[in-house]
Amino acid sequence: MIELYESQRAMRNMRRAAMQRGVIAILDVGSSKIACLVLRFDGSETLGESNGMGAMAGQAGFRVIGAATTRSRGVRFGEIDTMAETERAIRTAVQAAQKMANIRVDHVIACFAGGDPRSYGLVGEVGIDGHVVTEEDVSRVLSACDVPEIGMGREVLHAQPVNFALDHRSGLSDPRGQMGARLATDMHLLSVDGTVIQNIVHCVRRCDLELAGIYSSAYAAGYAALVEDEQELGAACIDMGGGTTSVSIFIKKHMIYADAVRLGGDHVTSDISMGLQVPMTMAERIKTFYGGVVATGVDDREMIDIGGDTGDWEHDRRAVSRTELIGIMRPRVEEILEEVRAKLDAAGFDHLPSQQIVLTGGASQIPGLDGLASRILGQQVRLGRPVRVQGLPQAAVGPGFSSAVGLSLFAAHPQDEWWDFELPVDRYPARSLKRVMRWFRDNW
Amino acid sequence: MSEMKPHRSPAKADPAPSRWSYRYHRLMLTPLFRKVLRVGVPFTLSLGIGLIYFSDQERRDGFNLALTDLRAEFENRPEFMVKLMAVDGASSEVAEDIREIVPLDFPLSSFDIDLEDIRSNVAGLQAVKSARVKIKSGGVLQIEVDERQPIAVWRSYEGLELLDAEGVAFRALDSRFDRPDLPLIVGEGATENLAEAMQVLAAAAPLQERLRGIARIGERRWDVVLDRNQKIMLPEELPVQALQRVLALNTARDLLARDVAVVDMRLAHRPTIRMSDEATRERWKVRASEAGIKTQ
Incomplete structure (x- = not known):
């Protein structure tokens, strides 16, 4: 845990260095596209610091000066599959964004969807003999959380204090300065496969960039796509990407649960490809132009040329009705x-006060998806787009850029993590002299 | 997507930059590097080329020679040539002197003429009060001279000289009769108090016919010398007022027409008169005759 703490702290310091330089890059490593945004900070960081994402707060501190996307290569299920290919794709995106921004970026904040994220709820409790809660107490209670067995080779990606309780009062977001006898905390811990993080870190390093933070894309997408009251009252964000579909649940402006389904838009495409006997690129094109999940009578008459270049006239002149296409796509989307x-259900979403579900991500653009989703997931379903940020080009405001925009918000105002607090005194052996002194003072 | 086989439809060229082109692109976006490239490299390059070129003595000489030739050619263009010298405001002998001390060989380039040097040379002449030198269009070196104007003749041990208003003796005179129109001033230290001398001379205007000159005595006071060896000795302080008193006496009693050798005004409250020997004897004779004493 200590190494993790140190490396995460190092990334935080890197972020601070990037803020001082004023330029930072956002890298969304997805299965179907890699997006890179270049942000410039204009120094007004204090704005909206306390309340996270205010009405338009949080976005005032930075401006997007470069944006580029490229077709992703070598990424499957949100994990790096072929290192060299991914590296080339990242290079392409970063170079294009740098060119647009006309500035060199050295620090990058990355997010990825894969790695089988798992959520854990941690509880920590510590006695504070009747004095005022200080920052040291907060770090003490965070360190007092008993870490569950997260499995071999898994790493902690996020560890955030979600809730504080002081004696009998719960639901505190900031207990500092209050009086009490016992301080308790609920911490949300997200673990992912360690090798996936290692691969991403390695890939970014090979592009001569410094990693200033690494996030789960479920978290980032939820932060960008959910509006403030949804985050406050409780909502689930479903980020339907190319290779994976990530789920994140927010309440009280904190993520309390994240998970991922290793199915996404690419599977729909491959279904079309197999079902219609067309290449993947053609299938992707057909899906984008004619795709849907609800068939109506008029779709029987709408014929789609699916073509081919075999030279066989019969084969190259094939056409399918849109109903057939929907018939291929719908089962997969339903799945x-x-x-x-x-x-x-596993997360106990039913017990949340609000049942709002927000669909975002590139695959959420299938026409009629919200109707289908409301049948399966519940009544309160809407399609979500990321919040507006300054300077973002029109091509990058769609739902496919939720996680990139969320990362931009985190770059400006990161939420508290466990490693943002100093380690408590008793973790440092060098401070033991102080404890001896205290023991002496208490006993004589 | 990644398992897509590229054998159908020749794969689109991958837009990914190579590792080196990516690094090069990043390097070119580095502000410091760009500045170095824009300023430092051309500077170093030109400096290096210059240094290498001029490291050879022969080339250095050649370059200097070419530079000198170019300069000479430019300086000797007809529009910069000075063909003659004009001296304004000087009498003929002063002009002669000026031409003597400004030995220029016309025609001459105006770049080779040191105007300040010429000016100080000309102004160094005793007879010249100030000089202005300029090159007029048309290739004329114009020297404008203010000559010193004589206001008095000064007799000293060296001889006769002309004085100007500033008390500068600027030209020797052969004879007093060359300039009979100017008053005569005599004595050491007379030039330093020329202004006072001129005031005294102005006050002595009524005696113009009889005035021979004024003399500085002991470098502190003035004597007005008249013909018939008459002298009016003036005090150090307020000499003009003293002279005016004498003139008043003269008007009232016709003092100076009498046989008086010296009117001594050195003690202001007690003017004294010294009579000539002749007059003294005459006086005695008159007294004796008055007293009935027979003399010789």
């Missing part, structure tokens, strides 16, 4: 949503 439903 994805069923899986998501299962994840939400």
Whole structure:
């Protein structure tokens, strides 16, 4: 845990250095596209610091000066599959964004969807003999959380204090300065596969960039796509990407649960490809132009040329009706949503006060998806787009850029993590002399 | 997507930059590097080329020679040539002197003429009060001279000289009769108090016919010398007022027409008169005759 703490702290310091330089890059490593944004900070960081994402707060501190996307290569299920290919794709995106921004970026904040994220709820409790809660107490209670067995080779990606309780009062967001006898905390811990993080770190290093933070894309997408009251009252964000569909649940402006389904838009495409006997690129094109999940009578008459270049006239002149296409796509989309439903049920989403579900991500643009989703997931479903940030080009405001925009918000105002607090005194052996002194003072 | 086989439809060229082109691109976006490239490299390059070129003595000489030639050619263009010298405001002998001390060989380039040097040379002449030198269009070196104007003749041990208003003796005179129109001033230290001398001379205007000159005595006071060896000795303080008193006496009693050798005004409250020997004897004779004493 200590190494993790140190490395995460190092990334935080890197972020601070990037803020001082004023330029930072955002890298969304997805299965179907890699997006890179270049942000410039204009120094007004204090704005909206306390309340996270205010009405338009949080976005005032920075401006997007470069944006580029490229087709992703070598990434499957949100994990790096072929290192060299991914590296080339990252290079392409970063170079294009740098060119647009006309500035060199050295620090990058990355997010990824894969690595089988798992959530844990941690509880820590510590006695504070009747004095005022200080920052040291907060770090003490965070360190007092008993870490569950997260499995071999898994790493902690996020560890955030979600709730503080002081004696009998719960639901405190900031207990500092208050009086009490016992301080307790609920911490949300997200663990992912360690090798996935290692691969991403390695890839970014190979592009001569410094990693200033690494996030789960479920977290980032939820932060960008959920509006403030949804985050406050409780909502689930479903980020339907190319290779994975990530689920994140927010309440009281904190993420309390994240999970991922290893199914996404690419599976729909491959279904079309197999079902219609067309290449993947053609299938992707057909899906984008004619795709849907609800068939109506008029779709029987709408014929789609699916073509081919074999030279066989019969084969190259094939056409399918849109109903057929929908018939291929719908079961897969339903399957994805069923899986998501299962994840939400496992997380106990039913018990949340608000049942709002927000669909975002590139695959959420299938026409009619909200109707289908409301049948499977519940009544309160809406399609979500990321919040507006300054300077973002029109091409990058769609739902596919939720996690990139969320990362931009985190770059400006990161939420508290466990490693943002100093380690408590008793973790440092050098401070033991102080404890001896205290013991002496208490006993004589 | 990644398992897509590229054998169908020749794969689109991957837009990914190579590792080195990516690094090069990043390097070119580095502000410091760009500045170095824009300023430092051309500077170093030109400096290096210059240094290498001029490291050879022969080339250095050649370059200097070419530079000198170019300069000479430019300086000797007809529009910069000075063909003659004009001297304004000087009498003929002063002009002669000026031409003597400014030995220029016309025609001459105006770049080779040191105007300040010429000016100080000309102004160094005794007879010249100030000089202005300029090169007029048309290739004329114009020297404008203010000559010193004589206001008195000064007799000293060296001889006769002309004085100007500033008390500078600027030209020797052969004879007093060369300039009979100017008053004569005599004595050491007379030039330093020329202004006072001129005031005294102005006050002595009524005696113009009889005035021979004024003399500085002991470098502190003035004597007005008249013909018939008459002298009016003036005090150090307020000499003009003293002279005016004498003139008043003269007007009232016709003092100076009498046989008086010296009117001594050195003690202001007690003017004294010294009579000539002749007059003294005459006086005695008159007294004796008055007293009935027979003399010789």
